[in-house]
Amino acid sequence: MALEEQFDVVVAGGGPSGITAAIASARMGVKTLLVEKYGFLGGMATNALVGPLQTFHAGEKQIAKGIGEEVIQRLKEIGGTPGHVKDMIGFVPTITPVDVEKLKYIYQELAEESGVKLQLHTVVTGVELEEKTLKALHLFNKSGHFKARAKTFIDCTGDGDVVAMAGVPFEKGRAKDGLAQPMSMMFRLGRVNTEMIREYMRKNPEDFVLAENWETVPMVAVSGFFSLVKKAKEAGKFTVDRDRVLLFELPTEGEVSVNMTRVIRHDATDGQALSKAEVIARKQVMEVVEFLQNNVPGFEEALLINCGTQIGVRESRRVIGEYVLTGEDVVTGKKFDDVIALGSYPIDIHSPDGDELNVVHMKPGTIYDIPYRSILNKSVQNLLVAGRCLSATHEALASARVTPTAMLVGQAAGTASALAVKEDKLPRQISIKQLQHSLRKQGCYLSENEIEGS
Structure with missing residues (x-):
């Protein structure tokens, strides 16, 4: 890359949310850059061996489709997964075991086919802000320091690195003492x-x-x-x-x-x-x-x-967005008018200070909505988030952090960013109905009655 290059959308972080965000954006015809610190894509699943992927289902219904399901089908074709199989433990309806080396390849192929510009082995070192607008990310790799300018940015770093650098308010850990879920080396x-x-x-x-x-x-x-x-x-x-x-x-x-x-x-x-x-x-x-x-x-x-290439991280920074998803929203299957993704994984908290698994089980088949407002913030108007750093409480994140859900939220963030660029609007100014219509056209479900077989 040049010392300074202009894009429409820049996505920081090549994990499941960043990959789907970048692919969704690029497929809509906008110039998209995906920045990743490792030499491959996949996030926790590939760099920390976190697996199997779970869960694409709520009861008997598959709620996670879109680009995430496209990945699984492509992976299945080359023998990298048996697909969605029943969970022997019974914690979730299905699990999806994957061959991580083949998964890296499929992610890479889909990104390139979609027209995403990949910038691997690259880290974000800072941001350039003007009032409430993010103008550029400062990046570093073997070539040295350079800048990526864009109209819209998406923080998919997992740890909310861009959020923190841009001064956007965030939280960490549980409310009583700030302790986060433990890390694990798989x-x-x-x-x-x-x-x-x-x-x-x-x-x-x-x-x-x-x-x-x-x-x-x-x-x-x-x-x-x-x-x-x-x-x-x-x-x-x-x-x-x-x-x-x-x-x-x-x-x-x-x-x-x-x-x-x-x-x-x-x-x-x-x-x-x-x-x-x-x-x-x-x-x-x-x-x-x-x-x-x-x-x-x-x-x-x-x-x-x-x-794993690195230790697996379950929880770190969570942006304080325009809406903070709560544990009650998750377990009661709350619905929102600005829904952009569906979730169904139980609240699965690995104790921050002990050896227990603290699980809040939901009624089987419960489906909750993730609202668009949970990936927006009030401080930097052209910065969205997706993945593990979305706006949620400690309890809600213990459900929404998983890969299939992160993929859905990423696809929504990428689609929203592209719409904003094409209409020359801020992400919060785009039509929610138009965003939802676009996601449905991409094969995503936004309500239970849309699911095949419902």
């Missing part, structure tokens, strides 16, 4: 005997969280071995702040994705704390692997394949 194991795991489950079902008819589910998912974890802890042989084994089978035979490390009381937006969290988590990985190999049936021959 990792892949190979040579796992999943049939031995199933056999142990059949003999000890009380030691697991299991869905009805779990034995018919094609891919293993484990939330359990509670007794083995407890025994190891009591013997001083397992010290990680986890009360269970949590893992999911991957598309490649004998491979599983393990989610058992837990780093509490560390702030993902504090450079020193994040660095310490990485070190702690990698030590925990080695302890977890040893525990599994020595104590859990099916892991006797297991081998560590790889850890």
Whole structure:
């Protein structure tokens, strides 16, 4: 890129919300730049191995479609996912296991086919503001410092980096003490005997969280071995702040994705704390692997394949938008006139200061709306957000943070930004009806009665 280049829309962050935002924007014919700090796209799913993707469904109904579903179908064609399969744990209706290397490729292909200009290995270092208008992002990569100017910007960094640099108000963590959900370093194991795991489950079902008819589910998912974890802890042989084994089978035979490390009381937006969290988590990985190999049936021959490129972050900054989505909105399935996306994932809070999972279950099939106002703010008029840094409380974010929902919100943010550019308006000035009409044309559902089979 030149030292300074003009775009219509600039998206910061190539995670699930940033990818769909950039693709949606570019497909509408506006010049779009997508900036990503790593050399590949995908966000937490690819750089932190966070998976499986969940959930595209509310009960029997698939609520997440659009570009997100396009990604899954393209991935399925090259053997990178079995698609949406029943969750053996029963926490959600379906899970979507993915091969992250193939997912990186599909994201890249879709972005390029859509006309998105990709700028990888690039970080945002600052912003250029004039009153309430963002004029440019200051960027840095191997070529040095440069600027990307645009009419509209979307913060999809996950951590709300642009929001913070632009002075937009934000919150972090839970209301009582500001502590965020813990970070986790996920990792892949190979040579796992999943049939031995199933056999142990059949003999000890009380030691697991299991869905009805779990034995018919094609891919293993484990939330359990509670007794083995407890025994190891009591013997001083397992010290990680986890009360269970949590893992999911991957598309490649004998491979599983393990989610058992837990780093509490560390702030993902504090450079020193994040660095310490990485070190702690990698030590925990080695302890977890040893525990599994020595104590859990099916892991006797297991081998560590790889850890995430970075630690997985569940929560950091949340913008204070024109509307703050609440936990009550989520569990009651609240509807909004300015709906831009649907959600249905339970409120899933990994305790910020302990080893528990605190879950607020909703009535099965509950669907809630995410309003357009939750991606707008009152401080910088041409800056939208999508993904993990949207405007929501600690409790609501514990539902809305997941990948399929982030993809839907990103697609809406990209579409809104393109409409604003084409009409020479601020994002808050565009017609909500027009935005919703465009999203429906792109295959997105905005109400339960629009869903196929409803």
